[in-house]
Amino acid sequence: MSAIVARYSRTAIVLHWVIALLIVANVALGLLFESFGEDNVRPLIDAHKSIGITVLGLAIMRLLWRATHVPPALPDHYKPWEKLAAKAAHLFLYVLIFAMPISGWLHDSAWKAAPEIKMYWFGLFEWPRIGWIMNMDPAVKESLHGLFGEVHESLALVLYLLVFLHLAGALKHQFIDKHAELQRMWP
Numbered sequence: 069m070s071a072i073v074a075r076y077s078r079t080a081i082v083l084h085w086v087i088a089l090l091i092v093a094n095v096a097l098g099l100l101f102e103s104f105g106e107d108n109v110r111p112l113i114d115a116h117k118s119i120g121i122t123v124l125g126l127a128i129m130r131l132l133w134r135a136t137h138v139p140p141a142l143p144d145h146y147k148p149w150e151k152l153a154a155k156a157a158h159l160f161l162y163v164l165i166f167a168m169p170i171s172g173w174l175h176d177s178a179w180k181a182a183p184e185i186k187m188y189w190f191g192l193f194e195w196p197r198i199g200w201i202m203n204m205d206p207a208v209k210e211s212l213h214g215l216f217g218e219v220h221e222s223l224a225l226v227l228y229l230l231v232f233l234h235l236a237g238a239l240k241h242q243f244i245d246k247h248a249e250l251q252r253m254w255p
């Protein structure tokens with residue numbers, strides 16, 4: 069194991085783990101919806117939406133961090149294909165931390181009850197729906213509601229795959245290749 073490990077900055081580390089935890093929580097909530105009856109599921113869905121919007125805010129901060137900082141270079145012992153795979157996974161994970169909340173927000177804005185049932189961020193303040201979607205013709209809105217819902221669900225499948233690859237890569241470098249990998253992103 070090398071003695072000196074290039075590490076991400078404290079801000080990047082905090083953003084990484086807070087976003088990761090919120091995404092795990094939101095995936096768990098999303099998968100639990102069906103096991104709760106229609107009468108009991110509302111608070112779970114409300115929490116899911118608030119967490120998702122929080123992820124969107126944090127994703128914007130993460131992108132701003134990325135645009136203004138150079139992340140530590142990938143270690144030299146990575147094979148070229150590993151560097152390429154790691155960079156591709158990171159890029160697509162960036163895309164997903166935006167695409168998941170945005171597709172959820174689009175889906176929710178096209179919900180027929182959205183004009184009556186307002187959305188509140190953790191019950192604290194009203195979070196706006198996307199106006200041009202909410203004000204569409206009801207039939208078009210209904211089909212968009214279905215479409216955005218399918219996009220949201222399909223992106224979740226891509227997310228599972230990418231998180232799996234991301235974790236598998238990190239754990240392989242740490243425990244099979246025996247290099248200090250987790251320390252790069254560990255608080």
Ligand code: HEM
Pocket residue numbers: 090091094095096098099101113116117118119120121123168169170171172173175176217220221224
């Ligand atoms: C980190 C961001 C998010 C993640 C990881 C996430 C993940 C998920 C997952 C895994 C499901 C279950 C999909 C399935 O049934 O297979 C789901 C459903 C849902 N999500 Fe999200 N979501 C996020 C953000 C949002 C946001 C911001 C909103 C709305 C403002 C939202 C609204 C919904 C709704 C309404 C459903 C239920 C879909 C349905 O069954 O019709 N999500 N989400």
